[in-house]
Amino acid sequence: MNKLSQTHPGTTGKNHVAIVPSATTQYLSQDVPYTFRQNTDFLYLTGFHNPDAILLLVSDSAKGLPDHKAVLFVQPQDSQWELWNGPRCRADDAVLIFGMDEAYSIDELPSYFRKSCDNSCSVWFDQSLQTNHLDFYELINEKLLLSNERSIKNLFSLRHHVHDVRVIKTSDEIELMTKSASIASEAFIETIRHGRSDMSELEIGAKFEYECKRRGAERVAYPPVVAAGNRANILHYLTKTGIVCDGELVLMDAGCEFHGYASDITRTWPINGAFSKLQREIYEAVLMTRDACIQLVKPGASLNAIHHSAEMIIGRALQDLGVIKKEFGDVRLRNEVSRFFPHHVGHYLGMDTHDTPQVSRNATLQPGMVVTIEPGLYFSNKLANMPDRYKGIGIRIEDDVLVTESGHKVLTERVPSDPTRLEEMLSSRPTS
Numbered sequence: 001m002n003k004l005s006q007t008h009p010g011t012t013g014k015n016h017v018a019i020v021p022s023a024t025t026q027y028l029s030q031d032v033p034y035t036f037r038q039n040t041d042f043l044y045l046t047g048f049h050n051p052d053a054i055l056l057l058v059s060d061s062a063k064g065l066p067d068h069k070a071v072l073f074v075q076p077q078d079s080q081w082e083l084w085n086g087p088r089c090r091a092d093d094a095v096l097i098f099g100m101d102e103a104y105s106i107d108e109l110p111s112y113f114r115k116s117c118d119n120s121c122s123v124w125f126d127q128s129l130q131t132n133h134l135d136f137y138e139l140i141n142e143k144l145l146l147s148n149e150r151s152i153k154n155l156f157s158l159r160h161h162v163h164d165v166r167v168i169k170t171s172d173e174i175e176l177m178t179k180s181a182s183i184a185s186e187a188f189i190e191t192i193r194h195g196r197s198d199m200s201e202l203e204i205g206a207k208f209e210y211e212c213k214r215r216g217a218e219r220v221a222y223p224p225v226v227a228a229g230n231r232a233n234i235l236h237y238l239t240k241t242g243i244v245c246d247g248e249l250v251l252m253d254a255g256c257e258f259h260g261y262a263s264d265i266t267r268t269w270p271i272n273g274a275f276s277k278l279q280r281e282i283y284e285a286v287l288m289t290r291d292a293c294i295q296l297v298k299p300g301a302s303l304n305a306i307h308h309s310a311e312m313i314i315g316r317a318l319q320d321l322g323v324i325k326k327e328f329g330d331v332r333l334r335n336e337v338s339r340f341f342p343h344h345v346g347h348y349l350g351m352d353t354h355d356t357p358q359v360s361r362n363a364t365l366q367p368g369m370v371v372t373i374e375p376g377l378y379f380s381n382k383l384a385n386m387p388d389r390y391k392g393i394g395i396r397i398e399d400d401v402l403v404t405e406s407g408h409k410v411l412t413e414r415v416p417s418d419p420t421r422l423e424e425m426l427s428s429r430p431t432s
Ligand SMILES: [Mn+2]
Pocket: 264, 347, 372, 374, 398
């Protein structure tokens, strides 16, 4: 296994047990559940979509040959529950369908754990991740880790090891990422063609979601950002309560989830079909930075190194446009750039939109990784010390890029980003 994240103290014992809990149902209000989303590490390791299950990975080489087992603990049968929610996967089916070595009702977890984990056993469990499933953390802490008046002295974090594996996609995963990117790309084209002046940002976001779902995506990967005019300068603007006015740019940051794999695209386009001269000046600075950064995606580079280049490229463009003083040196320039480009140029992409956060952005890029490249420039109306002519403009362009042996492959290039091509596409919109 490649060591991309920080390493852990060595564990030399012969008996290991990893505990990976699933997610549980979250509620919007009394009896009204949010759409269920599985814990990503759990889904990666099991493929199992039901809530409230626990995976044990048991490894025992005490008797000579190592013996590895994946054991899933699922909810017991409950006809009352199934009356409301439909059938759920039984233990026997978990073995048949998901290829588990063994599966049992969750009631059997404490005794199974005691049987599999002696006092010298190393336990791999992320005790600090208590956000999604409080009941399980109580069960694991009280019934497993602190049971029988012993506490596990050898407790290690599992998460970063799973992320080290998840960050490199297999060929099957690359196929799913490609499909996710292609669905979101088609949905982007349809949505850009649909948008009109005086339309609400909510409608534009709903159009994107509809176009993704009708192409087979199960959901959007995150609530789309649809932001017109000065609202594009609010980086995570999700309310979408505004109306797009004639003459404004619309920034849409949106992606879908296809069979568990996310896409993440941003385009910014003029709602009336033509960039103004000033909008185009900023747009071209961002586009040129995006193009240069995509060229830097290859084995051996890193997201942080590409970000550093992005700051320098965008900084020089801003000097040429008279936004930043020409005489600033590199350090001062990067500092000044962060006022207008305050986020990172990219992140890992995979089952999560901000995928494998345990893997550093200093890690060396390797074939099979997928990253986003997403430079932006944001000139809020409120910014001081900059030319008034650009105020109210916010632009980001984002693509999904697979690292290959020979360099990279852009998975989202079907969505036009060249300003002239965008204008051509907009001028061929059906009149409605
Ligand atoms: Mn992104």
